[in-house]
Amino acid sequence: MTTTLRPRRPDDLPELVRLLGEQQPSSGYPVRWPLPFPVEEFLVRDDEERAWVAEVDGRVVGHAAVGQVRDLGVREVLRGATGGVGVAAISVLFVAVDLVGRGVGGRLLDEAVAFIRGTGRLPVLDVVRTHGTAVEVYRHRGWQVVGEARPAWLPADREPVLLMALPESVGSPIGSPDEVSVEVPVEVSVEVSVERQEHHVQADVALGG
Structure with missing residues (x-):
């Protein structure tokens, strides 16, 4: 299986709308479903900076985007937790149901992370x-x-969402260790591959998830 990533094009939207709806029952993403607005507006956002699709053998099978954090409350929490460094949010990350476990989600996530880090955020x-x-x-x-x-x-x-950040080096602290005290439900061992669970990933920081 050959997976390639490329920038999203306008003519990708019909297939992305279909894929998003198809995977929602198993992933629970988006949280609100049906959406109270056109699905195209969920996929393409005003503050979006970059968006990619994944293709396997010429077929669109996944999507991820990077954008700014608009929600004021979320921005305040992130500012306090990160010491005010610049941030960018990974959003609208999903993969076709039949390709969960094939590494597509991980490729999209890595591409988005690389773009953000390339901008110094x-x-x-x-x-x-x-x-x-x-x-x-x-x-x-x-x-x-x-x-x-x-x-x-x-x-x-719904309970509050958890905000997560990825430091430059694994294990490096973000902000002060005294600033964060959040209990997280643990359902599985950390030895779970991102590919196997990629369709459960919620990656929608204050961007209309």
């Missing part, structure tokens, strides 16, 4: 708290929980 994202598997997948890849927040898109009956 810190990669951040959020995870719905009840998705303990996703939290452990990210931790296994070096991400750290730096706080929690209630972005505007989060339903009132």
Whole structure:
């Protein structure tokens, strides 16, 4: 299987809309479904900086984007937790159901991280708290929980989302160790591959998830 990444094009949207809807029942992403606005607006956002699709044998099978953090509450939490460094959020990361476990999600995530680091900023994202598997997948890849927040898109009956950041070196602290005290539900061992669980990943920091 040959996986390639390329910038998203306007003509990718119909297939991405279909893929997003197809994988939502198993991943729970997006949290709100059906969306209260056109799915195309979820995929393409005003503050988006870059977006990629993954292709396997010419077929679009995944998507990821990078954008700014708009939600003021989330920005405040991140500012306090990271010491005010510049950040960018990985968002709208999903993969076709039939290719979960094939490394597509990991490729997209790595591409987004590389872009953010290339601009001198810190990669951040959020995870719905009840998705303990996703939290452990990210931790296994070096991400750290730096706080929690209630972005505007989060339903009132949901617990705050967990905010995570990826330091330059695995294990390096982000901000002061006294600033973060968040209990995270643990559902699986950290020895879970990101590819096997990639469709459970929530990567939508304050961007309308």
